[in-house]
Amino acid sequence: MAKIYYKQDADLTHLQGKTVAIIGYGSQGHAHAQNLRDSGVKVIIGLRPGKSWDQAEQDGFDVFTVDEAAKRAQVIQILLPDELQKQVYEEQIKDHLNEGDALFFAHGFNIHFEQIIPPSNVDVVLAAPKGPGHLVRRVFVEGFGVPALIAVQQDATGKAKDLALAYAQGIGATRAGVLETTFKEETETDLFGEQAVLCGGVSELVKNGFQTLLEAGYQPEIAYFECMHELKLIVDLMYEKGLTGMRDSISNTAEYGDYVSGPRVIGDASRQAMKDVLTDIQNGTFAKKFIAENEQGRPWFAEKRKQEQSQELEQVGAKLREMMVWVESK
Numbered sequence: 168m169a170k171i172y173y174k175q176d177a178d179l180t181h182l183q184g185k186t187v188a189i190i191g192y193g194s195q196g197h198a199h200a201q202n203l204r205d206s207g208v209k210v211i212i213g214l215r216p217g218k219s220w221d222q223a224e225q226d227g228f229d230v231f232t233v234d235e236a237a238k239r240a241q242v243i244q245i246l247l248p249d250e251l252q253k254q255v256y257e258e259q260i261k262d263h264l265n266e267g268d269a270l271f272f273a274h275g276f277n278i279h280f281e282q283i284i285p286p287s288n289v290d291v292v293l294a295a296p297k298g299p300g301h302l303v304r305r306v307f308v309e310g311f312g313v314p315a316l317i318a319v320q321q322d323a324t325g326k327a328k329d330l331a332l333a334y335a336q337g338i339g340a341t342r343a344g345v346l347e348t349t350f351k352e353e354t355e356t357d358l359f360g361e362q363a364v365l366c367g368g369v370s371e372l373v374k375n376g377f378q379t380l381l382e383a384g385y386q387p388e389i390a391y392f393e394c395m396h397e398l399k400l401i402v403d404l405m406y407e408k409g410l411t412g413m414r415d416s417i418s419n420t421a422e423y424g425d426y427v428s429g430p431r432v433i434g435d436a437s438r439q440a441m442k443d444v445l446t447d448i449q450n451g452t453f454a455k456k457f458i459a460e461n462e463q464g465r466p467w468f469a470e471k472r473k474q475e476q477s478q479e480l481e482q483v484g485a486k487l488r489e490m491m492v493w494v495e496s497k
């Protein structure tokens with residue numbers, strides 16, 4: 168079982184007298200920066216000129232180029248898109264690392280797959296909230312926190328875990344609970360979860376369900392409601408009450424069908440495919456492909472994104488969501 172830390176295990180004074188540079192001010196960046204500042208930590212932001220820079224200034228932060236922010240800080244949290252971290256680190260951060268500084272991440276990809284190899288005299292730490300940045304900020308303002316993972320890859324100072332816990336305290340995570348992991352475990356399980364279940368798995372399940380009904384002659388709008396729209400209802404129930412709670416809320420017909428047909432759709436073949444996906448993650452095949460795709464300017468990725476955006480499911484969904492005044496993006 169994972170070791171879990173709470174408020175009493177963390178001490179914010181480990182961040183006292185230090186400047187924390189949050190590099191990036193997107194989903195995670197804005198939340199870490201604002202929560203740490205509200206916790207009394209000295210925070211500056213490192214960015215390139217653009218939308219995020221303007222937003223961070225509007226939110227009252229001192230904003231610098233990444234280079235300048237890295238120079239001024241002793242704790243540097245890299246909250247850039249994973250595929251850009253290596254280049255920004257090499258060009259603007261690396262040379263400003265001093266003995267005893269700490270390099271933080273919210274996802275272990277670049278450390279685990281050795282895209283970034285920090286010098287041995289700095290701490291290398293993970294502090295990764297288990298939720299999107301906007302939730303991390305909202306829940307903090309409401310007086311609570313989103314659980315987070317911490318890990319220490321390199322403990323140059325002998326205080327890396329104390330610093331990780333102090334940071335987790337600053338972003339509000341110890342109010343909920345902080346689980347200890349490793350960069351390897353966080354990276355591999357995060358990639359597996361998003362590929363096999365949360366993003367890849369669910370998207371394909373929805374698309375194939377929709378397509379099966381269309382091919383059988385049903386109306387696309389009805390197929391959309393049944394295979395996509397109602398997903399939120401079910402996921403909300405799972406999120407709040409687990410599978411048992413979800414099954415308590417649906418009809419007995421649905422629950423019986425769940426037990427009878429679920430394993431027919433996701434059975435041995437899917438489990439084998441999941442194992443293969445995990446193997447590709449563990450042996451670096453996925454990382455190698457993703458890195459190469461980015462180095463080549465993402466031709467396949469861009470084409471795939473275009474195809475996915477123009478599929479019938481998306482067109483039908485956009486039209487139906489117009490009917491739903493309560494849907495947030497409207």
Ligand SMILES: NC(=O)C1=CN([C@@H]2O[C@H](COP(=O)(O)OP(=O)(O)OC[C@H]3O[C@@H](n4cnc5c(N)ncnc54)[C@H](OP(=O)(O)O)[C@@H]3O)[C@@H](O)[C@H]2O)C=CC1
Pocket residue numbers: 190191192193194195196213214215216217218219220233245246247248249251255273274295296298299300
């Ligand atoms: N999103 C999430 O919920 C979660 C993300 N993570 C991890 O957190 C990290 C950050 O992800 P996320 O918050 O989603 O990222 P976002 O895409 O939301 O934000 C990226 C930020 O980086 C800035 N940026 C991009 N390129 C550069 C550059 N060359 N120089 C300086 N700044 C730049 C962007 O600014 P600009 O406006 O200029 O583009 C933006 O502020 C990743 O490691 C991710 O895996 C971990 C847990 C959950």
Ligand SMILES: CC[C@](O)(C(C)=O)C(=O)O
Pocket residue numbers: 298299357361365366
């Ligand atoms: C589920 C996707 C995620 O891993 C996340 C928000 O945790 C990501 O990389 O965006």
Ligand SMILES: [Mg+2]
Pocket residue numbers: 357361
């Ligand atoms: Mg994740």
Ligand SMILES: [Mg+2]
Pocket residue numbers: 274357358361
């Ligand atoms: Mg992820």
